[in-house]
Structure formats: C-alpha cells, structure tokens
Amino acid sequence: MREKGNILDAPYKRVERREVAVVGGGIVGVSAAYAAAVRGEGKVRVSLYEASEVGHTGAASADLNRVFRFLSGPDPTLTVWSGEARDLWVALGREWGSPVFHQTGLALLVERGDGVETTGGHVYPYDSAASWLEDALRCMDEHGAPYQRVSPAELVERYPQFRGAALNEAVIDPQAGYVEASRAVAATLDLGLKAGVEYHPGVEITSVESVGDGCRLLAADGREMRADAVVVAVNGWTEGLLPQLKGALTLTEQPLIYLRPPEDSSILMPGNLPMYISLTSDCYGFPIVGGELKIADDNAFRTIGHPDERQDPPREHLERVVSTVGKFLPSVAGAVVERTHTCFYDRSKDGRFLLDALDGEARIIYGCGMSGRAFKFGPVLGERLARFAVEGERPSDIKEFRAR
Numbered sequence: 275m276r277e278k279g280n281i282l283d284a285p286y287k288r289v290e291r292r293e294v295a296v297v298g299g300g301i302v303g304v305s306a307a308y309a310a311a312v313r314g315e316g317k318v319r320v321s322l323y324e325a326s327e328v329g330h331t332g333a334a335s336a337d338l339n340r341v342f343r344f345l346s347g348p349d350p351t352l353t354v355w356s357g358e359a360r361d362l363w364v365a366l367g368r369e370w371g372s373p374v375f376h377q378t379g380l381a382l383l384v385e386r387g388d389g390v391e392t393t394g395g396h397v398y399p400y401d402s403a404a405s406w407l408e409d410a411l412r413c414m415d416e417h418g419a420p421y422q423r424v425s426p427a428e429l430v431e432r433y434p435q436f437r438g439a440a441l442n443e444a445v446i447d448p449q450a451g452y453v454e455a456s457r458a459v460a461a462t463l464d465l466g467l468k469a470g471v472e473y474h475p476g477v478e479i480t481s482v483e484s485v486g487d488g489c490r491l492l493a494a495d496g497r498e499m500r501a502d503a504v505v506v507a508v509n510g511w512t513e514g515l516l517p518q519l520k521g522a523l524t525l526t527e528q529p530l531i532y533l534r535p536p537e538d539s540s541i542l543m544p545g546n547l548p549m550y551i552s553l554t555s556d557c558y559g560f561p562i563v564g565g566e567l568k569i570a571d572d573n574a575f576r577t578i579g580h581p582d583e584r585q586d587p588p589r590e591h592l593e594r595v596v597s598t599v600g601k602f603l604p605s606v607a608g609a610v611v612e613r614t615h616t617c618f619y620d621r622s623k624d625g626r627f628l629l630d631a632l633d634g635e636a637r638i639i640y641g642c643g644m645s646g647r648a649f650k651f652g653p654v655l656g657e658r659l660a661r662f663a664v665e666g667e668r669p670s671d672i673k674e675f676r677a678r
C-alpha cells in the first residue's frame with residue numbers, strides 16, 4: 275500500500291499530455307518517471323530512456339549516501355522542500371519495504387580560523403559563513419524548523435567525538451540525516467516499474483526537438499521516438515543533448531573518500547555520530563554506513579569539460595581532507611583510505627537549480643545545475659518536472675529556478 279498524505283497520492287488535476295518521455299535515469303529522472311506514472315493513474319504513458327542503466331556508477335546519483343538537511347541555506351523554497359522531500363523519502367521506504375532515509379541529525383560546524391583553509395563552497399554565493407548562517411537560521415525560524423545553536427562545549431557534551439578546541443560554534447539540525455543514494459534510486463525505479471513506467475536501458479538519446487504538437491527524440495542507434503512532452507534530466511551531459519544550454523553549467527570533479535573505520539568504531543555509528551559539515555573548510559562526512567566512513571571536500575577539485583574526463587584524486591588531496599576532518603573529529607586523523615570515487619557537480623552560475631522549459635509550449639522540460647545539492651530533493655524535483663510536462667503549466671514554486 276502506498277503511503278497516504280503526500281503529493282504523489284493526488285492524481286493530476288489536468289492531464290494535457292498523455293505520452294511523456296524522461297531522458298536520464300539518475301534520481302531526478304527516475305523520480306520524474308515515477309511521479310508521472312503514479313499521478314497519471316494509467317492515463318499517462320511514461321517512457322524512461324537511460325544511456326547506460328539505472329544505478330550505473332558513472333551517474334552522480336550512484337553512491338552509498340547523500341546528506342539530507344533542513345538547514346540548506348537562506349532560500350525559503352528549499353526549506354519547504356526539505357519537509358516535503360523527507361515525507362516522500364519516508365513514504366518511498368515504506369512502500370518499498372525498506373527505509374532509504376535515516377535521521378541522524380547534522381552538526382554544522384564553524385571552525386576556529388587558525389590554519390583552516392576557508393573556501394566557502396557551502397555558503398556560495400555568500401562571502402562569509404557568518405552571514406550565510408544568520409540568513410539560513412532566519413529561514414529556519416520563519417518555517418518553524420527546529421535547530422540548536424551550541425557552543426563547542428555544549429556540542430562536545432552531546433557528541434564527545436568532536437574536538438571542541440577546533441571549533442567556534444555549531445548548529446545542530448536534528449531532522450537531518452542521510453539518504454542511501456543507490457538504494458533510493460533502485461527503490462524509485464522498482465516502484466516506478468510497478469506503476470507502469472516503461473524503462474529503456476542502453477538507449478542514448480542524441481537529440482530532442484519539439485515538432486508540431488509534440489516532441490521527436492532520436493537515439494544513437496538510429497531509432498526515432500515521439501512524445502507529447504519530454505523531461506530531460508541528464509546532469510553533466512545536458513549541454514551535449516541540449517546545445518541551447520551551452521555555457522550554463524560548469525562541471526567540477528568532486529572526489530569522495532571512503533575510510534576504513536578504526537578498531538573501536540561504535541562512537542562513529544549512526545545514532546552516535548551525526549552527519550557533519552564544516553562551513554569553514556567545507557569538508558563533511560557521514561557516520562559509518564555499510565562498513566565505510568565517508569568524507570569529502572565540497573569545494574571544486576578541478577574543472578572538467580565532460581563527465582568522462584574524471585580522474586582519481588592525487589594522494590595529497592586525500593591526505594589534506596583526512597587531516598582537515600581529523601582536526602575536529604580526531605577518530606578520522608590517520609585513518610586508512612580504503613577507496614575513492616570521483617563524482618562531479620553540474621554547477622549553475624549562481625549555485626541554484628535550473629528547472630525550466632526550453633520552448634514556449636513547455637514540451638521540453640529540463641532539470642540541471644544541481645550544483646551538488648539535489649539528491650535530497652530528488653522526489654520533489656522529479657514531481658515538479660513531471661507535473662510541468664504532464665500539465666503543460668509551470669508549477670508555481672519552480673518559477674524562481676528559471677534559466678538565468
């Protein structure tokens with residue numbers, strides 16, 4: 275039984291387009307396909323095209339976990355979406371029979387300045403963590419989202435894993451946690467298939483254009499398909515498929531580091547250790563999940579022209595991130611790197627999502643510019659893009675994410 279009381283339970287008010295194609299099988303694409311099938315209640319035929327296969331490790335959505343937080347910054351829409359996304363993740367887990375969202379809380383840390391490289395990735399486009407935090411907390415207040423602003427001593431009393439002397443202050447976001455990313459993508463696809471999504475793996479779409487009262491899609495194998503509307507959710511591959519968006523995105527390498535947990539690791543387990551993000555160094559990490567302790571630096575490592583250009587991170591980068599995190603979380607200092615994976619961000623110019631239509635008729639809808647922040651909102655973004663495509667009318671809360 276599907277969970278009642280979330281937006282996916284409401285059928286579309288108006289079904290203007292009966293054939294919707296979704297291109298890209300990452301979290302945004304599978305969520306769009308799932309939403310269109312469920313809310314279309316059999317009246318909308320949904321085809322999902324994925325160049326490789328859903329869950330492949332080259333996509334940004336494939337990983338152990340992704341941070342989910344309410345404290346997302348000063349944008350009120352994102353705070354509202356956090357609540358909706360949390361409900362959708364919980365409902366998805368219930369329906370799938372196994373949870374994908376785990377509430378651990380999050381400690382947002384402000385480090386002492388000495389020797390800490392301040393780079394500002396999390397607070398972009400602000401130029402200081404302090405001003406970002408003031409506006410982000412005001413936003414939390416306005417939406418009644420709980421948080422606690424604590425001194426280093428108060429943080430350490432609650433979480434003795436952290437080293438108070440390295441910190442100036444911390445904010446605890448108690449409703450935050452992590453989403454098991456690859457499992458969440460698999461769950462969404464499974465439920466989408468049950469709801470009637472027609473899934474086409476191994477189909478690379480090479481062009482999408484609006485023709486008459488619909489769209490034509492061409493595939494690399496020469497096939498031609500048609501749909502009444504298309505949702506394009508191909509992340510760093512967007513400019514190749516939609517050349518109209520050339521210059522809108524910058525791709526950056528983002529290495530992830532998986533550490534071998536130390537011998538006595540109970541204090542690093544979910545339930546004991548919260549998620550953590552340093553607003554000062556932009557390094558962040560997770561409690562132990564799947565036997566691995568994941569840490570990363572949110573700053574751009576290197577700009578690339580295409581997702582295929584990604585390379586393994588050099589040893590110096592790994593050492594720097596381990597040592598930076600180790601300053602405030604001593605269990606990490608000196609930990610052994612088990613493996614790494616280089617993912618990528620599709621950054622928009624101002625770090626905000628691009629959710630728009632390419633044409634005046636709203637036949638070709640796209641979502642990109644996710645700037646390393648989209649996973650947590652996956653079910654919400656998918657629902658909005660799907661609704662835009664099916665109803666042909668822009669949902670009011672994505673107006674501010676138009677191409678700029």
Ligand SMILES: Cc1cc2nc3c(=O)[nH]c(=O)nc-3n(C[C@H](O)[C@H](O)[C@H](O)COP(=O)(O)OP(=O)(O)OC[C@H]3O[C@@H](n4cnc5c(N)ncnc54)[C@H](O)[C@@H]3O)c2cc1C
Pocket residue numbers: 297298299300301302303323324325326327328329330332333334335336339340341342477478479480507508509510511515528529530570617618619641644645646647648649650651
């Ligand atoms: C290191 C890292 C850490 C992150 N941390 C967080 C976090 O903590 N919290 C958070 O909320 N977000 C986080 N993100 C961001 C989030 O993971 C991404 O924004 C999100 O997964 C993007 O999903 P997507 O569906 O847009 O793209 P993807 O998952 O990349 O999927 C795009 C798919 O499109 C397919 N495709 C491409 N071209 C074509 C074509 N022509 N035809 C058919 N298919 C095509 C690709 O094969 C791919 O499967 C992080 C990202 C990275 C890289």
